[in-house]
Amino acid sequence: MRIASWNVNSIKIRLAHLLDWLKQSKTDVVLLQEIKCLDDGFPALELETVGYNVAVHGQKTYNGVAILSRHPMTVEQRGLPEAPDPTQSRYIEAIVEPPGADGARRPVRVASIYFPNGNPAPGPKYDHKLAFMAKLEAHARTLLAFEEPLVLGGDYNVIPQPEDVYDPKAWATDALFLPQSRAALRRLVNLGFTDAFRALHAEVAYTFWDYQAGAWQKDHGLRIDHLLLSPQAADRLTASGIDKKPRGWEKPSDHTPVWCELSV
């Protein structure tokens, strides 16, 4: 089963890209962020027509997350439990169930998460970022106790290591790379998660290139979109990658998809 995460920066603007990419990538489950629309405005019909079930936690103008699944899907959470600002739609969680070849049940719990950017730091936005990460960590503890396959995917807005940014010095004081942000991500990972991309790849790779200053052309990127796997999901990890192609298309999102393959 292939699972991907993609911050599309407006589902309305990016629908054609998403449909093209779904056709060529053969992804079973897609975790979307920054859909920037209410539930009613989400193009559910267009996506159902090409074979996906749709779950949306939308918001007007900002944020908004969704999950697409070729397999039956049950929504478990809309909104992060005890989120510091529940008016911001940044979390949706579901259980997807691919058909077992032998009739066995193989449910996988997935979440699509849009972490706060946190700039400027210090300040109230940075405080909100850290508060959100603390509540996410608490919820992740609860989910890990279920000892089931779990994929926490999304735009984490955190650069894990210096090798995950083109110029670490230039990002030293940015909310995405401050020591407290990186420590909060480490606390989460250290609960027992596996970074699906880094587990299988040692090379430098990015998931985001700013629209400004020719960042894409200069390959001035960041790796801030991640798929974190519970031990039971990591046991089944067979492949992962970052699909750079969509970032090079006309009128792209500033993010490109990260994906992983779990054996059935």
Next chain:
DNA sequence: ATGGTAGGCGTCCTA
């Protein structure tokens, strides 16, 4: 050197 670009119920805010 504080620019640059993109998206949205937009004349600013967020990223």
